Amino acid sequence: MxxxxxxxxxxxxxxxxxxxxxxxxxxxxxxxxxxxxxxxxxxxxxxxxxxxxxxxWPGHYAPPRQRRRKQGWYAVGFLASLALLAVALFPGRVVDWLAPGGEATDTPLAAETARPTQAPPAQAPEQPTLKEPFKGSPAARWADGAAGISVPPAKATGWMSTRQVAEALGHTRDFLVDASLDPAVLRGEHPGKAIARINPHQQDVQDYLSTAFRAPSKTNDPLLLFSRFDKARTRLVGDVVKTRGRITYQQGDRGALRVTTDITYVYPVVRAASGSSEVERTIVRREVVMDWDDPGKVITEPGTFSLVSYNIDITNGGCGTPNGYLTPAFGAERDTGAREGREIDPYDRSTSMEERMGKGCGVATRM
Known part of the structure; x- marks a missing residue:
């Protein structure tokens, strides 16, 4: 063979x-x-x-597919282990993740670019503390300070170019920071930087400003534009103020750039006395409308605006005779606002300021 x-x-x-x-x-x-x-x-x-x-031959690829199935089970087991570890280490956070809506209650909110269609969802009431002054509040998910004031993209409007509109929007936010977030102003000091941004030739507004700090009244109340606390009575907790709101703009009269600001500020406070630990919150929603005028048509100064209107809605900041300061109540002394019995959710930004105004004091549904 x-x-x-x-x-x-x-x-x-x-x-x-x-x-x-x-x-x-x-x-x-x-x-x-x-x-x-x-x-x-x-x-x-x-x-x-x-x-x-x-x-x-293709049939010879069966063993690798079997290996991938095994690897898949290993991955599932690994993820399950991580989930159990998360439950053990962060049980509160996991409960938040599983809350109605499927979103963690402490996940930061995206910037507000349009009016919301509804109020923030209800939460279990929790007592704020010195360490967590926004605990139990929708504001816990809001941005800090100026970061919560949403500024839209700029485009040429009225007499202004795109660059000029962008500058005006930036100066507008600077005014809001100087008027409602500056630590010195919040301690009750004179808001000189903010006032310097207002057209000095607008006589009615200048008369209001000169009277408001000397003899505050309902019509000449500095709180219409500025947030101030009496440092002898109240002090802020920490250095964070939560904010949420937006700036919008359109063409105004005589070709002006008309800018509307609608911002809610949440201030955590305690009594001024040393060692005070009872935390309350004062919530201010303020709408300011201003014109950045064409200097060829309106007498103005560079970098200043003319006030068109200003409105305010205050929760736990005093609801009596204006004294020029936000005056929060603590504990049993808190004003229930039962004069009219109207319930107000201070965190609800789905209603316009026009709907909010002119209805007197009400009962806050949450703080």
Whole structure:
């Protein structure tokens, strides 16, 4: 019996076996060995030398698929372990994640770019503390300070170019910061920087400003534009004020850039006495409308605006005779606002200021 040799010294198929294979294959007999052609022998030789992936039949990929399934189960097990660890280490946070709506109650909110359609969802009431002064409040998810004042993209409007509009919007936010977030002003100091941004040639407004700090009244109340606390009575907790709101603009009279600001500020406070720890919150929603006038049509000064209107809605800041300061109540002394019995959600920004104004004091549904 002769044997077909392999030049590389590997095993070979005997000639008589290949002859029988070829003969029985022609006769229709399965499993009969046949003599391969020269090309078949070359292929056989190549397979023995280099069994790369391109020469393997598709059915040979089953083991890798099995490995991927095993890896998938390993991944599921790993994630499950992480979930159990999260529950063990941060049970409160996990409860927040599973709250109605599927969103964590401490996840920061995106900037407000349009009026909301509804009030923030209800939460379980929690007592604020010196460490967590916004605990139990929707404001816990609001941005800090100026970051919560949303400024829209600039485009040429009225007499202003795109660049000038962008500058005016930036100066507008600076005014809001100087008037309602500056620590010195919040301590009751005179808001000189903010006032300097108001057109000095607007006589009615200048008369209001000169009277408001000397003899505050309902019509000449500094709180219409500025947030101030009497430092002998009240002090802020920490240095963070939560804010939420937006700036919008359009063309106004005589080609002016008319800018409207609608911002809610949340101030955590305690009594001024040393060691005070009872935290309350004062919530101020203020709308200020201003014109950045064309100096060719209106007498003004560079970098200043003319006031068009200003409105305010205050929760736990005093609801009696104006004294020029926000006057929060603490504990049992808190004013329930039962004069009219109207319920107000101070965090609800879905209603306009026009709807809020002119209805007197009310009962805050949450603080």
């Amino acid at each position: 002769s044997v077909v040799g392999d030049q590389d010294g590997g095993s070979a198929v005997p000639d008589d076996e290949w002859e029988r294979f070829l003969r029985e294959s022609v006769d229709g007999v399965a499993d009969a060995p046949k003599e391969p052609s020269a090309r078949a022998r070359v292929v056989t030789k190549r397979l023995r030398k280099k069994p790369d992936a391109s020469q393997i």
